[in-house]
Amino acid sequence: MRTAIERAARRPVKLGQRWRLIQAMIELSAKAGHNDVSIAELCAGAGVSSMTFYAEFADKEELFVAAYRSCAERVFGPMRAALFDGELAQVPALALRAMFEAIAEDPEAGRIVFVEALGGGQRMVAARSDTFARFEARVAQYLEQAPKDALTLDVPVAAVAGALRHIVARHLRRRSEDELPALVDKGLRWLASYARAPGAERWSTSDRAVRGVVATHPVPTPVPAMPERLPPGRHGLPPALVVRSQRTRILLATAQVTMESGYAAARVEDIVARAKVAKPVFYEHFSDKRQAFLEAQQYPTQFVLDRCALAYFSGAGWPQRMWRMLEVLLELIAANPAISHLRLVECYSAGPEAIRRAEEITRSFTIFMEEGYLYREQSRGLPRLCSQAIAGAIFEIVQRDAETGELATLGARLPQLVYIAIAPFTGAQEAIGLVEGMKASEAARTQAGRQGSRAGSKSPVHDDH
Incomplete structure (x- = not known):
């Protein structure tokens, strides 16, 4: 050609x-x-x-x-x-x-x-x-x-853009762009799954889709703090401990440097200075900057999936499981801004392999949507493209916050993201009721916890001695 x-x-x-x-x-x-x-x-x-x-x-x-x-x-x-x-x-x-x-x-x-x-x-x-x-x-x-008697399409436009980008990018990477025109009807079915009654207010972009009270949970972070620098000279530490410490320091330093400077401008010299290791040590572990980046990109993947799966199975029903899974995912992303920025933003600067890994990470979360196809009779016939579209929509919104440095408030988006995830399977109107109910339950638990803490702090101290 x-x-x-x-x-x-x-x-x-x-x-x-x-x-x-x-x-x-x-x-x-x-x-x-x-x-x-x-x-x-x-x-x-x-x-x-x-x-x-x-x-x-x-x-x-x-x-x-x-x-x-x-x-x-x-x-x-x-x-x-x-x-x-x-x-x-x-x-x-x-x-x-x-x-x-x-x-x-x-x-x-x-x-x-x-x-x-x-x-x-x-x-x-x-x-x-x-x-x-x-x-x-x-x-x-x-x-x-749209005419007043037309159904209201209740989904953020940014979510639609993200779904399109994810679907298109996947087909471009697989060199199957010729299949895209055949996906039009399936894409429209996904879009139509967010339809609500004519004249309804768009809930997904309203203040009601924002989490007013962000609950805090003791969630372990996927990336530990930077290990202490090893003592100089002969220290008698096990070789495996030395290798693990050096490698972890380099991976975390790679994330920090690329977040501050961008992948293109990051240098090995900057990474080793941040990691506090000698330059020859870097090359004992990695052939170049790109390999270190790819390893840093992959470093927390299994931990994140394990934590999300654990949270998912703690929910009573599928909508509640999606709430818990996404809650933990957002907490993990916000708790690790450098590694999150590397995985969500800088990956697109690091070449085709990093992009492929980023798209696969997004796609791995479609597994949590599988139960949705069994939620009700109407959802059984939805095309599997819905899972790809939902994953792309959610990660688009998260990626935009990462790009603008707004990860600290990412947890406030939980109701909106849960709605995007479950509405195609539950129906948009029922999804709103479910999300509002989960918001109310969380707020009630948080309020009860605060009252209990205040009551405990006011309890008199008895001295029996």
Whole structure:
């Protein structure tokens, strides 16, 4: 298959140098990840000199942002036309099909928009935020224009964006983007599962979907505190203890440095300084920065899943189990900001393997939705795509908070996230009642605990001696 540059080069019109650089960035980034593409490779791919590169762009990130905007237009342009030109009742199907067909036709553009852009610098963050803000505003405008007798679609627009991104990214990674158009009906069934009565207030984006009282539980953190530095010289400690201590220090230091500097700017020198180990010690454990990053990304995975599973099975019924599981997940994420930032944000800057692992981590949580398909008769026929969409929706919201450094208040989102998780299976209206009930029970327990603590503190002390 010829590249876009090769196809365009056959035209009689001479390609502009700026356009060729943009297209080279798209094609090379889609293959290797934008952080691993050098300016020399971009110039070679575009057939221009480095002098020409700097005449067109200040640096590589400026070119990456330009490539992103070009790709966003290719992906969202057809969808935008459907939003404005289609019959109101047909708009969701037309818009989703238009976007999926655009990605199937141009998977490189899809990968830039839905995968690579998440690993960009601050200018890319701004460009991506602007693009998705406009996309979400158009969707919100469509929802507001719905007739008064139409069902109310009660789901956050950010959740819809996250579901789409997760589904698209998975198919792009598997090179099965040609299957996307066939998923339109299944995607619409998931979306329709959040429908409520006409004229109903959207609960999922109201203050009622926020947790007013955040209960605290003694949840062990998946990442221990930085181990104490080993004493110098001969200390007689077991070799396994020495290796474990050094390795743990390096992994935690990698997370801390990448959260502060970003993966691209992080250096091995910074990591060993934070870990308080010698540089040769780093290379005894890891071949390079990327391997240390990948190990840090994987480090808490099994612990997190084990803790979530334990919490899940402590609930009385499936909705309560989802509440407990998500509660513990949010607590673990908030308790470990550095490792969470690495796993949720910086992973998109560390290359295809880190991205693959991040997507698999998200997908692993679909196991907790399986019981939902048995919750009631109507949920048995839902497509399994619902699980992928829900996982993508939840992690999108969490990832946005991680990106903006708002993990400390993540627990307040628990009611909203539980609603997103259970509504397709219970029905949206019943999901609201269930979540409100769990909120009330938690608030009552917290209040009773506080009263008990106050009563205990006021109890007289009797001296029998």
